[in-house]
Amino acid sequence: MDSRRFLRGVGLAIAACTATAALVACGGGSAxxxxxxxxxxxxxxxxxxxxxxxxxxxxxxxSGNPTEIGVRLSPGALDGLPTATTPAGALMLDLPDQASATAFDHVMLNWNPQGHDPVTLFGKPHFDFHFDMVDMASIQAVDPADPNYAAKADRLPDARYVPQGYVVPPGGTAAQQAVPGMGVHLVDSADSSLVPGSYDFTQIIINGTWDGRYTFAEPMVTRDWLLTKPTLEQPLKLPQAYQKTGYYPTGYAVRVDDRSGDYVVALTGMTARQAS
Incomplete structure (x- = not known):
């Protein structure tokens, strides 16, 4: 996307993840x-x-119930990447049909070759994995040309519907920090490590909202850290209630598949939740 809106703030600043590189599709059927x-x-x-x-x-x-969803990057995917940001747009990855019982519709993958603002936090080359809970048409409709754009951005879900402790960062209203084609990004208010100038970014979990809905979970992972072949498993902060019935993750993992060499970024521990 051509336009950027960056989330600003002291200590809890987080950049909107709009920097993307040209990523060429070569679609195929589910396997x-x-x-x-x-x-x-x-x-x-x-x-x-x-x-x-x-x-x-x-x-x-x-029993046919989902336990995990994620993205696999083949070993070569971390090489030959563009070195400059282009406005070509994100790589939109359909989930397999077998993920239909989960709350998620697709994954939007962004490669940020120069990182993004604030560079004191997120200036390293990295990938953003938006696990979107709304369809692609809804994502594309997050458009400043919409006369209700600001109102939709400021219409945050009830706090019980977003992961506990996640908030709009200081530095402006939700509408001022909204990102076209994405929404409003939230950060963990308890993450005291997010201090510009001293934060050592390797990976982090962001969440997002739009028009009164919790709409995405977003791991951000640096390329250099992936190249170390990390093994990470951690619990996610969870909402107290859910707006839509489906399977939702309770954990997050980054690992390398020993057999294929694939880099794996996963939402794990899928658990059935009822809307309330």
């Missing part, structure tokens, strides 16, 4: 692998990224 029956691992269409590919996946248990 599946795994155990016989209703369980296994199922993949979305593959798309080109760097010298490799990116694709989504979901894992189902033996």
């Amino acid at each position: 599946e692998a795994g155990a016989a029956g209703s369980g296994g691992t199922f993949f979305g269409p593959s798309q080109n990224l760097g010298n490799g590919t990116a694709r989504t996946y979901t894992m189902l248990d033996g």
